[in-house]
Amino acid sequence: MINPMTCGALNxxxxxxxxxxxxxxxxxxxxxxxxxxxxxxxxxxxSEIKGDKQAVAGEAFDEFVRKxxxxxxxxxxxxxxxxxxxxxxxxxxxxxxxxDNAVDIMLSNIKLLFNNNIKIGKDRDSVLIYLKGALSxxxxxxxxxxxxxxxxxxxxxxxxxxxDLDVNVAVASYPQSGQCVEVLKQNLQLALxxxxxxxxxxxxxxxxxxxxKETEEYKSYVEIKNAIxxxxxxxxxxxxxxxxxxxxxxxxxxxxxxxxxKGVLPPSxxxxxxxxxxxxxWVGFWALEQLIKQSLLWKxxxxxxxxxxxxxxxxxxxxxxxxxxxxxxxxxxHRINTSDFCMEIVExxxxxxxEEINGNLLKLRQMGFRIAIDNYGLEFSSLNRxxxxxxxxxxxxxxxxxxxxENEMSLQIIKMLISYAQEKDITIVAEGIENxxxxxxxxxxxxxxxxxxxxxxxxxxxxxxxxxxLTPWQ
Numbered sequence: 001m002i003n004p005m006t007c008g009a010l011n012x013x014x015x016x017x018x019x020x021x022x023x024x025x026x027x028x029x030x031x032x033x034x035x036x037x038x039x040x041x042x043x044x045x046x047s048e049i050k051g052d053k054q055a056v057a058g059e060a061f062d063e064f065v066r067k068x069x070x071x072x073x074x075x076x077x078x079x080x081x082x083x084x085x086x087x088x089x090x091x092x093x094x095x096x097x098x099x100d101n102a103v104d105i106m107l108s109n110i111k112l113l114f115n116n117n118i119k120i121g122k123d124r125d126s127v128l129i130y131l132k133g134a135l136s137x138x139x140x141x142x143x144x145x146x147x148x149x150x151x152x153x154x155x156x157x158x159x160x161x162x163x164d165l166d167v168n169v170a171v172a173s174y175p176q177s178g179q180c181v182e183v184l185k186q187n188l189q190l191a192l193x194x195x196x197x198x199x200x201x202x203x204x205x206x207x208x209x210x211x212x213k214e215t216e217e218y219k220s221y222v223e224i225k226n227a228i229x230x231x232x233x234x235x236x237x238x239x240x241x242x243x244x245x246x247x248x249x250x251x252x253x254x255x256x257x258x259x260x261x262k263g264v265l266p267p268s269x270x271x272x273x274x275x276x277x278x279x280x281x282w283v284g285f286w287a288l289e290q291l292i293k294q295s296l297l298w299k300x301x302x303x304x305x306x307x308x309x310x311x312x313x314x315x316x317x318x319x320x321x322x323x324x325x326x327x328x329x330x331x332x333x334h335r336i337n338t339s340d341f342c343m344e345i346v347e348x349x350x351x352x353x354x355e356e357i358n359g360n361l362l363k364l365r366q367m368g369f370r371i372a373i374d375n376y377g378l379e380f381s382s383l384n385r386x387x388x389x390x391x392x393x394x395x396x397x398x399x400x401x402x403x404x405x406e407n408e409m410s411l412q413i414i415k416m417l418i419s420y421a422q423e424k425d426i427t428i429v430a431e432g433i434e435n436x437x438x439x440x441x442x443x444x445x446x447x448x449x450x451x452x453x454x455x456x457x458x459x460x461x462x463x464x465x466x467x468x469x470l471t472p473w474q
Contacts, residue, residue, distance in 0.1 A: 061121025061128050066181050068130070069174065078140070078173045080129040081188040082151065085166040085200055086289065087125035089333075098157040103127075106165055109150045134173055137205075144169055144203040152201055166329060168195040169203035177206045196282050199322030200329060224270075224279055228286060232258045235290055236458035240308070240429055240451045243443050250308030252344065252451065253291050254458050255283075275316050284317050285326055291341070292334050294461055302465075310342035310372060318345065319356045324363040331367065338368030342393060346374050358389065365390040375431070376400065391426060398432020398452075401442060418446050 056064070068075055084090075084103070091099045107120060107127065114131060121128035135143065147169060154162040170191035178184035187206045194204035204210070227233055237251040257265040274280035288311055295309055317323060331338060343364055365371055372393035373386070377400045386394070394417070403410040421428050430442040433452030442450055456463070 056119075056121055058121055058123050058128070061119070061130070062181050062185075064119055064121075065130060065184070069180065076132075076134040076174060078131045078133070078135055078171065079177075079184060079188060080127075080131070080144075080147070081170040081172075081185075081192060082127040082129070082147075083168050083170075083192060084125045084127075085168070089289070089293075090163065090165075094157060094161070094163055098161075098163065102155045102157050102163045102165060105155050106151055109153065110147065113146060113150055134176075140171060140205060144171060144205070148201055148203060164329075164333065166200045168192060168200065170195050170206065171203065172206040197279075199281070199320070200285075200326055202322075224274070224283065227257060227259070228283075230260075232260065233283070233286070234258060234460070235287060235294065236460060237309075237464040238451055238458040239456050239464060240310075240449055241455050243439065243448055243450050248305075248307065249449055250310065250342070251464055252310045252312075252458075253287070254312075255287055256458075271314070275314060280314055280316055281320050281322075284311075284313065285330065287311060288327075289330060289334070292330070292336055295336075295340065296334070298461075298465070306340075308340060308342055308370065310344045312344045312346060312374060314346060315357065318360050320360075321356065323360050324367070327364065327367060327369075339370065342370040342372050344372045344374040344395070361389060372429075386420075386426075393427045393429060394421060395429045395431050396447075398430075401430055401432065401438070404445070405441065414445065 065077075065079070068077060087099070090102075094102070103122070107122070110129070111118065111120075114129075117132065119130035121130075148167070151165055151167045151169075154164055157163050170188045172178065172184050172188045172191060174184060177187045187210075190210050191204045191206040194210050195202050198204065234256050235253045236256050237253055239248045240250040240252065241247070242249045255267055255271075257270055259265050262269075271280065274283055291309055291311055295307070298305070298307065320326075330336075345361070361371060370392040371390055372395055373389075373391055374395050375397050376394050377397035396414075400410070400414070404414050405411075418428060420426070427449060428447050430447045430450040431452060433439050433442060433450045433454045435454055438452070439450065439454060
């Protein structure tokens, strides 16, 4: 008996066999084509990262990341956000071309650090980096430290001219830190907030705790940052006057917020919030840089005038372990004479009990800054405390002056203080001089310098210059 299957196979004619074989080959070629296409597609996508010599604009970078997410649910990658501090000042100081060249050199160094296996997005003052794959916490921390080390290298921009770029780094991983580009970038901003609160040239890695803990603070941060970008913050100045010659000896700088809706806000309306959120640290450094820039401008306009300009530091700023390093960075950047600037210290009662504050005060003094005790009053009248702290200037509280007219003990204390100051070469400034009567009384005590509404209310730089040149109280 003949097997039907065998019989059927045997009955296939030659054309049928050829057609069947051709179909198999065609299907195989189609499958091979799609396999090769898929391989090359993935290879091209990765070579797009490795071979990219130029950074792309922000939107193009976002689209690149979005496509990576769409490729596969198993995709993992890490995003780095590098924000360059005070880019506008660098551009003004070195020129736009030199600034761009310096950033490009920094990016070239970063590419070598990552073996070119990255995709870069670049804006004026920030850089985004895409790194394929996930990293352990240990490796991520090591990589961030290496990244900061690269960014802190001085960059030769022209001849012997060098530029220093200060940065903050934020890190977020996919999918742990967000399921889409928008959420990832928002969480990068939250990590950037945490990084800035640690100081310049620091990094922070996003995790859920940052989001839960700092969401409301981030809103405050955004409002304050927008205020700075919109130039809503400014410094007012109140002159400190030589009571004998009636010439301006110096000026105290005072932070003001020209709020778009609420008008000009004094520090009492926003400094407490900044203290709570930690924004006081970087806003304080911003204020110092503005003070320095204004000082340089005045020196160029009025080379024969010399002013001692002061800035208030809060206890939280003084407890910042990065304070001295930040000030050294600013000094190096602007090449200033630190003896032209004074740091005014508030809440003196804390000083003999906080080790960090005393340590920072010593470092500031070693850098050449003058140190002043602001708002010094009867309750803080122990000379022992003054001797424990390197002080150049004592600013007497207006109520302390008033008390000396009504209380013999207070009068004796202030006479001892004045005698001690003369012996130790400490300058005394009387605050709150509002009329001629107070002025004459302060002079009778032997106090040489003073400030108050009698001379001028806090005002903008132009108003201070009018006070310096015109001395309208004469």
